[in-house]
Amino acid sequence: MTDNVIACKVAKPDIAMRLRRETRDAHCQIEAVMSDLLFTTPIDLQAYKRMLSRHRDYYAQIEASLSEFNSTAVMIRERSKISWLNSDIDYLEDGSEQHRKEQPLDYALTTKLPVNEAQAWGFLYVFEGATLGGAHILDKLRHEPCFDAEQGLRFFHSYGRKTPAMWRAFQSALQQFVASTPGSEEQVIQGANQSFSNMNDLMKGVQVD
Numbered sequence: 745m746t747d748n749v750i751a752c753k754v755a756k757p758d759i760a761m762r763l764r765r766e767t768r769d770a771h772c773q774i775e776a777v778m779s780d781l782l783f784t785t786p787i788d789l790q791a792y793k794r795m796l797s798r799h800r801d802y803y804a805q806i807e808a809s810l811s812e813f814n815s816t817a818v819m820i821r822e823r824s825k826i827s828w829l830n831s832d833i834d835y836l837e838d839g840s841e842q843h844r845k846e847q848p849l850d851y852a853l854t855t856k857l858p859v860n861e862a863q864a865w866g867f868l869y870v871f872e873g874a875t876l877g878g879a880h881i882l883d884k885l886r887h888e889p890c891f892d893a894e895q896g897l898r899f900f901h902s903y904g905r906k907t908p909a910m911w912r913a914f915q916s917a918l919q920q921f922v923a924s925t926p927g928s929e930e931q932v933i934q935g936a937n938q939s940f941s942n943m944n945d946l947m948k949g950v951q952v953d
């Protein structure tokens with residue numbers, strides 16, 4: 745056996761590999777829930793709107809929390825998704841911005857927030873990873889007549905052609921954070937699983953029909 749092969753066998757999996765592996769079940773769960781919601785033909789627009797509103801409320805809460813930690817605050821400044829969600833909601837609600845303030849929540853928002861900076865990176869991982877799935881969702885939904893010229897799909901359009909580069913930049917920043925913060929890996933993974941769990945709770949009851 746060569747030295748390289750031995751090195752591979754004992755190499756510690758990096759944070760990207762660990763996150764993918766240790767959140768796989770949670771991803772499968774949310775993917776199944778979202779697929780049921782989004783890939784009916786024709787799409788249930790009421791359920792789609794409820795999904796967007798819940799996402800917007802949740803993302804607003806978590807993005808505010810990520811802004812409280814130095815390193816994730818820098819990241820979220822150029823990665824906020826609130827305006828995308830608002831523009832989809834505005835389009836589906838006849839273009840008016842009024843409804844945003846008037847709509848009461850149709851569910852209890854009992855979100856668990858990140859309690860330290862490492863967990864915040866785990867939460868950010870879930871938001872950034874969702875942009876990868878977004879491209880697949882966009883491909884399936886762009887043919888629905890209600891999304892003429894991709895209106896109503898801004899959130900899933902995400903970073904568009906920049907998505908792979910944004911993902912690589914995120915992974916590299918995460919790697920740097922973990923390398924400079926000994927013992928943070930477990931907390932990052934815990935944060936990611938907490939975020940998936942929040943989102944699964946959030947999506948319960950979106951489809952009422």
Ligand code: HEM
Binds near residue numbers: 763774878881
């Ligand atoms: C119908 C819904 C979804 C589909 C079809 C889907 C599909 C995918 C696919 C195909 C990838 C891999 C993309 C690539 O490597 O190029 C991916 C990655 C990922 N998705 Fe989803 N996804 C969905 C929903 C979500 C949601 C709602 C979230 C989070 C709230 C999420 C979080 C992630 C994460 C974190 C990754 C990165 C995995 C890694 O570490 O490589 N996904 N998704």
